[in-house]
Amino acid sequence: xxxxxxxxxxxxxxxxxxxxxxxxxxxxxxxxxxxxxxxxxxxxxxxxxxxxxxxxxxxxxxxxxxxxxxxxxxxxxxxxxxxxxxxxxxxxxxxxxxxxxxxxxxxxxxxxxxxxxxxxxxxxxxxxxxxxxxxxxxxxxxxxxxxxxxxxxxxxxxxxxxxxxxxxxxxxxxxxxxxxxxxxxxxxxxxxxxxxxxxxxxxxxxxxxxxxxxxxxxxxxxxxxxxxxxxxxxxxxxxxxxxxxxxxxxxxxxxxxxxxxxxxxxxxxxxxxxxxxxxxxxxxxxxxxxxxxxxxxxxxxxxxxxxxxxxxxxxxxxxxxxxxxxxxxxxxxxxxxxxxxxxxxxxxxxxxxxxxxxxxxx
Amino acid sequence: xxxxxxxxxxxxxxxxxxxxxxxxxxxxxxxxxxxxxxxxxxxxxxxxxxxxxxxxxxxxxxxxxxxxxxxxxxxxxxxxxxxxxxxxxxxxxxxxxxxxxxxxxxxxxxxxxxxxxxxxxxxxxxxxxxxxxxxxxxxxxxxxxxxxxxxxxxxxxxxxxxxxxxxxxxxxxxxxxxxxxxxxxxxxxxxxxxxxxxxxxxxxxxxxxxxxxxxxxxxxxxxxxxxxxxxxxxxxxxxxxxxxxxxxxxxxxxxxxxxxxxxxxxxxxxxxxxxxxxxxxxxxxxxxxxxxxxxxxxxxxxxxxxxxxxxxxxxxxxxxxxxxxxxxxxxxxxxxxxxxxxxxxxxxxxxx
Numbered sequence: 217x218x219x220x221x222x223x224x225x226x227x228x229x230x231x232x233x234x235x236x237x238x239x240x241x242x243x244x245x246x247x248x249x250x251x252x253x254x255x256x257x258x259x260x261x262x263x264x265x266x267x268x269x270x271x272x273x274x275x276x277x278x279x280x281x282x283x284x285x286x287x288x289x290x291x292x293x294x295x296x297x298x299x300x301x302x303x304x305x306x307x308x309x310x311x312x313x314x315x316x317x318x319x320x321x322x323x324x325x326x327x328x329x330x331x332x333x334x335x336x337x338x339x340x341x342x343x344x345x346x347x348x349x350x351x352x353x354x355x356x357x358x359x360x361x362x363x364x365x366x367x368x369x370x371x372x373x374x375x376x377x378x379x380x381x382x383x384x385x386x387x388x389x390x391x392x393x394x395x396x397x398x399x400x401x402x403x404x405x406x407x408x409x410x411x412x413x414x415x416x417x418x419x420x421x422x423x424x425x426x427x428x429x430x431x432x433x434x435x436x437x438x439x440x441x442x443x444x445x446x447x448x449x450x451x452x453x454x455x456x457x458x459x460x461x462x463x464x465x466x467x468x469x470x471x472x473x474x475x476x477x478x479x480x481x482x483x484x485x486x487x488x489x490x491x492x493x494x495x496x497x498x499x500x501x502x503x504x505x506x507x508x509x510x511x512x513x514x515x516x517x518x519x520x521x522x523x524x525x526x527x528x529x530x531x532x533x534x535x536x537x538x539x540x541x542x543x544x545x546x547x548x549x550x551x552x553x554x555x556x557x558x559x560x561x562x563x564x565x566x567x568x569x570x571x572x573x574x575x576x577x578x
Numbered sequence: 579x580x581x582x583x584x585x586x587x588x589x590x591x592x593x594x595x596x597x598x599x600x601x602x603x604x605x606x607x608x609x610x611x612x613x614x615x616x617x618x619x620x621x622x623x624x625x626x627x628x629x630x631x632x633x634x635x636x637x638x639x640x641x642x643x644x645x646x647x648x649x650x651x652x653x654x655x656x657x658x659x660x661x662x663x664x665x666x667x668x669x670x671x672x673x674x675x676x677x678x679x680x681x682x683x684x685x686x687x688x689x690x691x692x693x694x695x696x697x698x699x700x701x702x703x704x705x706x707x708x709x710x711x712x713x714x715x716x717x718x719x720x721x722x723x724x725x726x727x728x729x730x731x732x733x734x735x736x737x738x739x740x741x742x743x744x745x746x747x748x749x750x751x752x753x754x755x756x757x758x759x760x761x762x763x764x765x766x767x768x769x770x771x772x773x774x775x776x777x778x779x780x781x782x783x784x785x786x787x788x789x790x791x792x793x794x795x796x797x798x799x800x801x802x803x804x805x806x807x808x809x810x811x812x813x814x815x816x817x818x819x820x821x822x823x824x825x826x827x828x829x830x831x832x833x834x835x836x837x838x839x840x841x842x843x844x845x846x847x848x849x850x851x852x853x854x855x856x857x858x859x860x861x862x863x864x865x866x867x868x869x870x871x872x873x874x875x876x877x878x879x880x881x882x883x884x885x886x887x888x889x890x891x892x893x894x895x896x897x898x899x900x901x902x903x904x905x906x907x908x909x910x911x912x913x914x915x916x917x918x919x920x921x922x923x924x925x926x927x928x929x930x
Contacts, residue, residue, distance in 0.1 A: 287733075287734025287737045288731045288732050288733075288737075289732045289734055290734065354712065361728070364856075365723065365857065376645040376646050381767045405849045406739050408849075409739035409849050412853065417854075420855050423856075432857070432859070433853045433859055433861065436859075438854075474655070495773075496788065497721075497778050498664065498721055498788055499723065501786040505767060550909075
């Protein structure tokens, strides 16, 4: 489960990029040349597919690794230049190959052709390069900013979806670092920030792969939300927690070598109706208001009381289709501030063997 | 976080204008033609000056609440039309000089007709449209992200955490639980939005940076130097109070009451750093924040509207109109007592 989800997601994205590239190549030919000949379409499709493949390799391989943590300006520069080189090379190749076909020349013949030189240095080609640069820069800028702003935020701001408050049913997870006071004292405030950032970085992919949306970071706490159907589907909200802990477990030795401590996390899950609204004129935020947030925070406090790593409210559990390897242990009722009725919570436990499960059922 | 100041913004916009004006002849195959480059620079300069004057010095961006898309379209349209006619004018003027013709003669000549109908006038139009749309988009986005946030992301100033000495103000709506119950969720959310909207100019005028909204609370922060200058950090809450007072009729009519708030002010060293890779935030971390919110909460118990810690009072030279009164104290992490003061304006009474 650990590696599978992320790889499957990447492969799927890669396939989409290649198909999109191929289609764009064909469309481009359709708009520029019309349906005069068959060859340009093959050219377009092949060039498009290669471009898609290259983009997929860059996006999912090179740019998905450690580079993602570099400074924004630096990364923007690298990405823009890489794409500029990639795309101009591709365009150049397409021009050369189409000349080879059109003029029935060999590769080196085309390269030595004075009319080709003229085209490259004096005609449209420099303009093509500048446009490619502008395009590569804007697309990369928007993509990177959109990632910084959070999933779907840019679109919501632009369309103004939440300018009027909207009632939404969502799954909420509070995920917190264990023993953070002691760690922060041990490391000092600056190093502790680096440590936290490493932890957040390492579990980000787990959250994305399980359709979670990062809502906010509050010191050593991450608040993640799901659209209710995506959170329940495949028990994504539960799996996300385990996936994240595994991601941290894989990197235990790295953390120990770098900081002398190993991060452990605990979490609380709850679901219910929240009001989602865009607030503020400057530094706008799209926030959730509602009891669900307070309740989840209370449940998180109970994790310490019961010494449980993952507590789920009854309200969520009764709607969840718990995968077979998990079982739930009822922890009773948690009292909530200012409320007469409490909220039932259960601990989620991973079974050590499935036989044990059949025994308890019998 | 650093808010980029207005003069620098103006310089940046003019520079971008000049670069864009210089790049255009390069794109339009006129590279090497001195007229084209001079024209480009003149257009870039005039165009960007127009933008600077309109955006930074004339229009108060807080005067209207319209949606992102509506604002984007409206602005893009205005700018495109203005800039396009500016370009057309500069271009025709320079052509008429080049040809040694009187301007009005030139407009009636075949050269002008040819320029309009045969040359790249339409490309110029598209270029203007694209550029204004892009710049306005980024500008609006930057606003949404908060003062200086986009810029700090790009430069990576807080990519690694840093220590900074800063002033914090916690501004909290009074009786919010009661009003939330009475108004209902949706109406209360509208109230909060109106409230945040109305106090924003006061915070900007005093060089404060809105750090975050937490429920009905706004956390504002200053670089120590900027917060101390003109006693900005103290004046902010008084200005905000006035701003709300001026809108009292609206609040009374719409919600049945005029919102009041309490503020707690404290200063100290915090860690500032970019947090998270998706949904990144530039976060402040430190005891100062915790103590600040405690100080704010203490206002209610003491029955005052604002409390300022002694650490801050010591640093801010207060204008004569303000007077301070020691009120209480809170213990910090090491158990030392931090004295708290409330600041009020001197009341004047004069005989008739």
